[in-house]
Amino acid sequence: MLQAGEWAYSDTLKEHFMNPKNILQGENTDDFDGVGMEGNLQCGDQMMVVIKVDKEKETITDCQWKTYGCASAIASTSVLSEMVKGRTLDAAFHISPKEVALELGGLPDHKIHCSVLGDKALRSAINNYYTRNGQEEKVKQEQVKVICQCMSITDHDIEDAVLEGARTYFELQERTKLGTVCGQCKDEAELLLEKFKHIHFGA
Amino acid sequence: MKVYFDHNATTPLHPEVKKEMIEAMEMFGNPSSMHSWGREARANVEDARGKVAAFIGADEREIVFVGSGSEANNTVLSLFVCASSQCIPGGKLRGTIITTKIEHPCVLETSECLAHRGARVKYLDVDQYGKIDLDQLAGMLGDDVGLVSVMMANNEIGTLQDIETITKMVHESGAFMHTDAVQAVGKMPVDVRKLGVDFLTLSAHKMYGPKGVGALFVKKGIPYCPLIRGGHQEFGRRAGTENTLGILGMGRAVEMRTLEMQEEEERLLHLKQVLRRGIEERIDDIHVNGHPTDALASTLNVSFMGVEGESILLYLDLQGIAVSTGSACASGSLDPSHVLLATGVNAELAHGSIRFSMGRESSMQEVEYLLDVLPPIIQRIRNMSTAYIKGGLHAASR
Numbered sequence: 001m002l003q004a005g006e007w008a009y010s011d012t013l014k015e016h017f018m019n020p021k022n023i024l025q026g027e028n029t030d031d032f033d034g035v036g037m038e039g040n041l042q043c044g045d046q047m048m049v050v051i052k053v054d055k056e057k058e059t060i061t062d063c064q065w066k067t068y069g070c071a072s073a074i075a076s077t078s079v080l081s082e083m084v085k086g087r088t089l090d091a092a093f094h095i096s097p098k099e100v101a102l103e104l105g106g107l108p109d110h111k112i113h114c115s116v117l118g119d120k121a122l123r124s125a126i127n128n129y130y131t132r133n134g135q136e137e138k139v140k141q142e143q144v145k146v147i148c149q150c151m152s153i154t155d156h157d158i159e160d161a162v163l164e165g166a167r168t169y170f171e172l173q174e175r176t177k178l179g180t181v182c183g184q185c186k187d188e189a190e191l192l193l194e195k196f197k198h199i200h201f202g203a
Numbered sequence: 204m205k206v207y208f209d210h211n212a213t214t215p216l217h218p219e220v221k222k223e224m225i226e227a228m229e230m231f232g233n234p235s236s237m238h239s240w241g242r243e244a245r246a247n248v249e250d251a252r253g254k255v256a257a258f259i260g261a262d263e264r265e266i267v268f269v270g271s272g273s274e275a276n277n278t279v280l281s282l283f284v285c286a287s288s289q290c291i292p293g294g295k296l297r298g299t300i301i302t303t304k305i306e307h308p309c310v311l312e313t314s315e316c317l318a319h320r321g322a323r324v325k326y327l328d329v330d331q332y333g334k335i336d337l338d339q340l341a342g343m344l345g346d347d348v349g350l351v352s353v354m355m356a357n358n359e360i361g362t363l364q365d366i367e368t369i370t371k372m373v374h375e376s377g378a379f380m381h382t383d384a385v386q387a388v389g390k391m392p393v394d395v396r397k398l399g400v401d402f403l404t405l406s407a408h409k410m411y412g413p414k415g416v417g418a419l420f421v422k423k424g425i426p427y428c429p430l431i432r433g434g435h436q437e438f439g440r441r442a443g444t445e446n447t448l449g450i451l452g453m454g455r456a457v458e459m460r461t462l463e464m465q466e467e468e469e470r471l472l473h474l475k476q477v478l479r480r481g482i483e484e485r486i487d488d489i490h491v492n493g494h495p496t497d498a499l500a501s502t503l504n505v506s507f508m509g510v511e512g513e514s515i516l517l518y519l520d521l522q523g524i525a526v527s528t529g530s531a532c533a534s535g536s537l538d539p540s541h542v543l544l545a546t547g548v549n550a551e552l553a554h555g556s557i558r559f560s561m562g563r564e565s566s567m568q569e570v571e572y573l574l575d576v577l578p579p580i581i582q583r584i585r586n587m588s589t590a591y592i593k594g595g596l597h598a599a600s601r
Contacts, residue, residue, distance in 0.1 A: 007517075017514075017517065018521065020587060023586065023587045024587075025586075037589065041550065041551040041554070041590050042550040042551070043531075043550075044511055044530060044531050044539065044550070044554040045511075046589045046590055047589065048589045065587075066587055066588060066589045067587060067588065067589065068509065068510075068511060068588045068589045068590035068591075069511050069514070070511050070513035070514055070530065071513055071514055071517050073511070074514060074587065202538075
């Protein structure tokens with residue numbers, strides 16, 4: 001329940017929106033080792049993430065960004081850029097939208113879709129680094145990930161269900177039987193549902 | 204400094220309205236009761252009805268008090284799927300409804316619903332300024348058309364339609380004419396006889412009256428079917444015990460509008476010109492939405508290239524300034540303003556639109572404060588945007 005005069009956003013999100021960290025100054029990305037861009041202007045969100053990499057340790061030493069989007073989009077890229085510093089490329093690659101949302105102190109439901117592009121842009125920056133450094137074998141496609149352990153439903157299954165018409169968690173369950181046993185995967189499945197709805201239907 | 208530039212969303216109570224409502228707060232009688240409590244309430248409701256009728260040039264019996272502008276619009280549209288001979292002499296009205304692509308959602312969504320219930324709905328396009336095309340209307344009118352519903356002033360871009368001319372065309376074809384005048388009434392003179400319309404919607408809270416009360420003008424002798432049934436209130440046209448306090452407030456609000464409106468319209472037009480010029484001079488790559496002259500004096504809608512509207516709105520909010528945006532993000536959907544898209548603005552510019560809507564207390568100082576605060580905000584957001592290219596507006600695909 002919102003208190004009078006309060007924003008729909010957490011204090012952490014508000015702070016990152018008011019004072020975003022690590023904004024890329026200017027257009028030049030030559031100094032960076034990897035560049036990734038995701039999203040499009042039609043949907044109202046676009047994010048670019050650039051990284052500097054310690055080539056020996058394979059860790060991220062600097063992460064900067066630009067974002068076209070709403071307050072949650074700006075804040076989630078800002079918080080992401082802080083989260084990845086010092087992480088190995090492999091660890092950074094596996095940051096999920098859920099972790100970003102958690103770090104922000106939560107997001108309103110209808111804003112989750114605004115935060116899924118940052119980690120995606122980061123992954124594409126990491127892949128870009130691998131490509132530039134002759135390590136194509138390390139370029140990772142979005143991997144298959146089991147979301148619902150009980151029913152063994154993967155992110156690809158969720159994507160297929162969305163493409164076949166599922167729009168709500170209930171419809172997703174109807175098609176895949178996901179989350180019908182222990183129910184622990186609900187949050188992650190809903191994030192993916194929103195993400196795939198956004199990617200494929202801009203909805 | 205606190206600046207409220209969101210009067211098209213809602214307005215504060217006029218101090219006179221507030222005063223009168225507080226004084227009447229203990230009036231609790233049911234206007235339908237015959238005893239003295241009831242008669243007092245009835246007298247107040249009828250007094251307000253007289254004021255509202257006079258304000259739009261109608262007869263008292265032509266005013267139906269309702270709960271909102273949305274309810275009034277729903278009532279009018281729903282009439283055209285009623286097939287009861289008790290409501291409609293002859294049992295059925297012509298089943299095609301014509302409306303526009305820039306109506307308020309309460310008209311658009313009701314129209315969609317009626318289409319599922321057997322009505323045929325046609326949507327008029329608008330030009331780059333938000334004006335409908337009279338030739339397109341002429342082409343759509345025919346002996347199947349029962350109702351044409353065109354809003355008088357658009358809530359987002361302020362563009363005005365020529366309701367008088369449209370009504371003449373509609374009547375020549377034998378259809379009925381409705382206008383949603385929620386944003387027009389109280390901001391400019393509106394006379395139902397001059398316009399010639401059969402139905403007109405107005406709302407109290409857009410003109411310094413209370414929320415939860417609106418009115419529907421229904422011209423004498425026009426078929427009618429109540430949306431809410433089960434009582435004899437409002438001459439059997441809208442069941443439910445009257446919102447006596449709200450109705451009384453609405454009556455006082457239109458009275459105050461009569462005194463203040465004309466002088467205010469000129470003043471607001473001047474403020475809008477200063478605001479528009481100031482934005483044009485201080486910020487590159489903007490696009491002003493809506494009609495340059497045929498528009499509400501109080502409403503200015505501007506798109507800022509490379510910037511998403513919700514972030515502008517929230518940065519302005521942090522500086523004490525209230526505006527609204529046509530960006531999808533602020534509304535919780537992913538589609539930006541249907542009104543701006545209908546004018547042919549691309550999705551990016553629609554996402555980056557801000558509506559400034561001024562009102563009776565808006566001042567030059569407020570405009571100047573906004574003009575000081577806005578340029579650095581836009582600059583700041585553009586600095587972190589992937590989508591801003593200086594001078595890129597004209598290169599963008601419009």
